[in-house]
Amino acid sequence: MPTIQWFPGHMAKARRQVTEKLTLVDVVFELVDARIPLSSRNPILDELIGEKPRIVILNKSDLADAVLVQKWVAYFNDQGISAVPIVAQEGIGMKKVMSEAKRLLKPKFDRMAAQGRKPRPIRAMSIGIPNVGKSTLINRFIKKNVAQTGNRPGVTKAQQWLKLNKELDLLDTPGILWPKFEDPEVGKKLALTGAIKDTILxxxxxxxxxxxxxxxxxxxxxxxxxxxxxxxxxxxxxxxxxxxxxxxxxxxxxxxxxxxxxxxxxSGKVGRYTLDEVPKNLANETSKK
Known part of the structure; x- marks a missing residue:
C-alpha cells in the first residue's frame, strides 16, 4: 500500500478554529476508534488541548477485542486521562461519559457556586479524526438526528454549537487528520477501519x-x-x-x-478485533493488578 497523505483544506481551517474555541469549553471529548485507540488519535491534539480536562471516548467498542478495550482504558487512566468505552450507535456508555464529565468538573462548578454564579450546562467540545462517530454521539445524546452522520470520513464540515440537554452544550468539530503519517502502519490501519476516504486508495x-x-x-x-x-x-x-x-x-x-x-x-463480520497493541510494560502491570 502506498504512503498515505491526506490533509484537505477544511481540516487545516478546523485546526485553527479548535485552538480559538478551546477557551470557551470546560472539557474535551476526544473520540477514538476502540479498534485502533492510538492510531486513531491525532498526535497534534495533545499540543492543542494542553491541560484542558479531557475524556477519551473509545467508540465502536462492540467491534473491538473486549479484553483489549479494558486494557486500553487502563492505559489511558495510567496516563492521567479519563477513558470511557461506548457504542454510540446503540447509545451504550453515554451516561458514563456524562458522569465522568461531572466528576472531572466538580471542583470548577463548586467554585462557581461558591462565587454565587448561577448553574449552567457543561460546555464540551467533541474532537477526533474523521469517521470515529462524533455525529452519532451527538444524536444519541440529544435523541434526535440533529447532526449529519455517515459511515464515511469528512461528513462534518464546520463547527456548530448544539444544546444537547439541560446538562450539556456541545461544540461539534470536523474530523482532523494530520498532514503525514510517519508510521506507514498507522495509515494502513486508518484505511482499513474507514477513517480515510476509500476513493483515494x-x-x-x-x-x-x-x-x-x-x-x-x-x-x-x-x-x-x-x-x-x-x-x-x-x-x-x-x-x-x-x-x-x-x-x-x-x-x-x-x-x-x-x-x-x-x-x-x-462491520465486525470477521469478528471483534483490536489492531493497536497496548505498550508491553503497561500490559504487564495491569495483568498483575
Whole structure:
C-alpha cells in the first residue's frame, strides 16, 4: 500500500478554529476508534488541548477485542486521562461519559457556586479524526438526528454549537487528520477501519492488508468467516483474495471481493478485533493488578 497523505483544506481551517474555541469549553471529548485507540488519535491534539480536562471516548467498542478495550482504558487512566468505552450507535456508555464529565468538573462548578454564579450546562467540545462517530454521539445524546452522520470520513464540515440537554452544550468539530503519517502502519490501519476516504486508495490494497493483519492477529476469526483450512491459511494475502473471490462466486471480480472483505472486516463480520497493541510494560502491570 502506498504512503498515505491526506490533509484537505477544511481540516487545516478546523485546526485553527479548535485552538480559538478551546477557551470557551470546560472539557474535551476526544473520540477514538476502540479498534485502533492510538492510531486513531491525532498526535497534534495533545499540543492543542494542553491541560484542558479531557475524556477519551473509545467508540465502536462492540467491534473491538473486549479484553483489549479494558486494557486500553487502563492505559489511558495510567496516563492521567479519563477513558470511557461506548457504542454510540446503540447509545451504550453515554451516561458514563456524562458522569465522568461531572466528576472531572466538580471542583470548577463548586467554585462557581461558591462565587454565587448561577448553574449552567457543561460546555464540551467533541474532537477526533474523521469517521470515529462524533455525529452519532451527538444524536444519541440529544435523541434526535440533529447532526449529519455517515459511515464515511469528512461528513462534518464546520463547527456548530448544539444544546444537547439541560446538562450539556456541545461544540461539534470536523474530523482532523494530520498532514503525514510517519508510521506507514498507522495509515494502513486508518484505511482499513474507514477513517480515510476509500476513493483515494486502491481497495485491493486495503483488502490485502486486512487479510494480512487478520491472519496475523486473529487467524481463528478469519478462518471461520471464510471457511479456510489450515493449509489455506498459509497462503499469501493475494492468493487468499483469489481463493475468497472464487469461493464467494465472484468469478474473477477481485475488486468486488476486495470491497466485500473490507466491509466485512469493518462491520465486525470477521469478528471483534483490536489492531493497536497496548505498550508491553503497561500490559504487564495491569495483568498483575
Amino acid at each position: 486502491q481497495l485491493d490494497d486495503i483488502a490485502l492488508y486486512g487479510l494480512e493483519i487478520m491472519k496475523e492477529k486473529y487467524p481463528t476469526n478469519l478462518a471461520a468467516r471464510y471457511r479456510l483450512t489450515e493449509t489455506e491459511m498459509t497462503l499469501a494475502p493475494a492468493d487468499l483474495l483469489m481463493l475468497i473471490t472464487e469461493r464467494r462466486g465472484f468469478i474473477d471480480d477481485y475488486s468486488r471481493a476486495a470491497e466485500m472483505i473490507i466491509y466485512e472486516i469493518r
